[in-house]
Amino acid sequence: MKQNAVFARTWYEDTAIAPPDFGQVALDDCAWDVGIIGGGLAGLTALLKLSQAGARVVLLEARSIAAGASGRNGGFCTGGWAADDAQILRLLGGKGAAAMEEIAEGGLLWMKERMHRTGWESTAATPGVLRVSLSGHGAPGDLDAQALAAFVKAPRYRHGAVSYEGVHFHPLNFMRLLAREALEAGGQIIEQAHVRGAFRTSRGWHIETSRGVCRAQQVIWAGGGYGEGDAPMLTSRILPIRTYIGVTEPLGEMVLRHIPTECAIGDTRRAGNYYRRLPDGRLLWGMGITAFGTLSIPKVKAMVLRDIAAILPGLADEMRSAGRGIDYGWAGNMAYAPHFLPLVGEIRPGFHALTGFGGHGMNTAPAAALSLVSQMQGNLGDPTPFSQIPRPPVFGILGRIAAEGSYRWRILQDFRAEKVSQSHQGQ
Numbered sequence: 001m002k003q004n005a006v007f008a009r010t011w012y013e014d015t016a017i018a019p020p021d022f023g024q025v026a027l028d029d030c031a032w033d034v035g036i037i038g039g040g041l042a043g044l045t046a047l048l049k050l051s052q053a054g055a056r057v058v059l060l061e062a063r064s065i066a067a068g069a070s071g072r073n074g075g076f077c078t079g080g081w082a083a084d085d086a087q088i089l090r091l092l093g094g095k096g097a098a099a100m101e102e103i104a105e106g107g108l109l110w111m112k113e114r115m116h117r118t119g120w121e122s123t124a125a126t127p128g129v130l131r132v133s134l135s136g137h138g139a140p141g142d143l144d145a146q147a148l149a150a151f152v153k154a155p156r157y158r159h160g161a162v163s164y165e166g167v168h169f170h171p172l173n174f175m176r177l178l179a180r181e182a183l184e185a186g187g188q189i190i191e192q193a194h195v196r197g198a199f200r201t202s203r204g205w206h207i208e209t210s211r212g213v214c215r216a217q218q219v220i221w222a223g224g225g226y227g228e229g230d231a232p233m234l235t236s237r238i239l240p241i242r243t244y245i246g247v248t249e250p251l252g253e254m255v256l257r258h259i260p261t262e263c264a265i266g267d268t269r270r271a272g273n274y275y276r277r278l279p280d281g282r283l284l285w286g287m288g289i290t291a292f293g294t295l296s297i298p299k300v301k302a303m304v305l306r307d308i309a310a311i312l313p314g315l316a317d318e319m320r321s322a323g324r325g326i327d328y329g330w331a332g333n334m335a336y337a338p339h340f341l342p343l344v345g346e347i348r349p350g351f352h353a354l355t356g357f358g359g360h361g362m363n364t365a366p367a368a369a370l371s372l373v374s375q376m377q378g379n380l381g382d383p384t385p386f387s388q389i390p391r392p393p394v395f396g397i398l399g400r401i402a403a404e405g406s407y408r409w410r411i412l413q414d415f416r417a418e419k420v421s422q423s424h425q426g427q
């Protein structure tokens with residue numbers, strides 16, 4: 001049987017530092033101040049921050065730390081949110097949008113400060129993210145097609161903008177180092193503890209897991225796009241959306257000829273490509289989004305080859321001649337609300353949401369976690385902009401159909417925009 005790509009082994013796992021030793025934590029009959037569900041970047045940041053403040057906190061992870069999106073993503077870390085600026089302005093107004101921008105920038109700085117610490121070298125942080133547009137729209141950049149050729153030999157790119165504020169990095173190593181930091185601050189982590197339900201009682205929250213039961217005064221749900229059905233009050237507001245990554249065999253000089261830049265590169269299409277050279281001479285390639293189903297690993301690999309040929313035909317030709325293919329193909333789940341903004345804050349007394357970061361979580365998940373923890377500690381006088389974000393239901397299967405339809409519609413629009421711009425260019 002062909003293996004499903006959702007939990008396929010990744011290049012990150014094969015090049016990662018060892019996970020920290022989580023020790024033996026007895027779950028049964030323990031009472032915690034806070035129980036965090038989900039060991040991705042959101043949950044780990046909340047664990048660190050609460051533990052540093054002296055709270056007794058346990059993080060419960062269904063699989064292993066960063067087994068979800070946080071340990072298997074593209075490794076881009078930039079400012080901003082999954083929703084675009086116009087959408088944020090429309091939903092939150094000028095003041096809210098400015099506050100959101102500041103929070104997102106804070107998340108980026110928080111991440112970069114760690115990446116540059118002594119002892120965190122394995123995060124392999126590399127500055128520079130190039131945004132490119134195939135249609136001339138969406139990348140308000142100063143680089144035209146000719147200037148872009150110094151970065152990447154991709155004949156379909158029309159415009160681009162490079163920023164050295166953004167970085168790309170090894171996300172799994174980052175998460176393991178963050179878990180270690182949280183343990184050193186006194187936090188507790190229990191892996192292979194799948195939370196099946198959380199119920200409010202007179203003694204706080206009663207959390208049932210595959211490894212036993214515990215009690216906590218407060219709960220933070222940080223299950224991302226993986227806990228479908230486990231927290232119905234949240235999963236009715238969040239859709240799991242799947243996306244794919246492939247990694248080539250080592251390509252040596254060949255990849256340098258076609259991608260001379262060390263920057264990570266992403267295009268402005270909704271279901272576009274994002275890619276970057278890896279330190280061992282491979283190319284990491286991200287693509288595709290769907291609300292339904294999962295591809296097998298061979299299909300992901302085939303899709304990567306097809307996409308590389310469509311964007312970097314010269315590289316695809318050289319790979320074919322040299323017999324170089326794709327070593328890794330995997331999938332990951334992102335959590336999306338219909339408006340692409342996150343769900344952060346108390347949704348029942350003592351039960352807090354920390355999810356919905358979509359395909360842009362590497363700065364926003366820690367930023368939101370820091371804000372949520374400050375709110376829980378009563379440090380923020382005014383409500384945060386998160387409290388203004390609407391929480392519409394996703395309507396189960398109907399929501400998925402709508403999301404799939406919307407993605408396909410955007411793909412068509414992107415295709416049309418590129419064709420129109422090509423015809424203008426030819427005139």
Ligand SMILES: Cc1cc2nc3c(=O)[nH]c(=O)nc-3n(C[C@H](O)[C@H](O)[C@H](O)COP(=O)(O)OP(=O)(O)OC[C@H]3O[C@@H](n4cnc5c(N)ncnc54)[C@H](O)[C@@H]3O)c2cc1C
Binds near residue numbers: 060
């Ligand atoms: C393929 C891919 C590429 C991406 N590329 C980028 C990128 O380049 N840059 C960027 O900024 N963002 C990117 N993203 C998005 C980013 O990875 C996510 O937004 C971010 O990791 C979300 O973090 P999280 O902690 O909310 O969720 P996750 O990292 O998914 O963590 C959730 C955790 O909760 C656990 N869990 C779920 N349910 C339960 C339960 N019932 N009990 C216990 N544990 C549970 C899961 O096992 C998982 O470990 C990408 C996402 C994917 C999938």
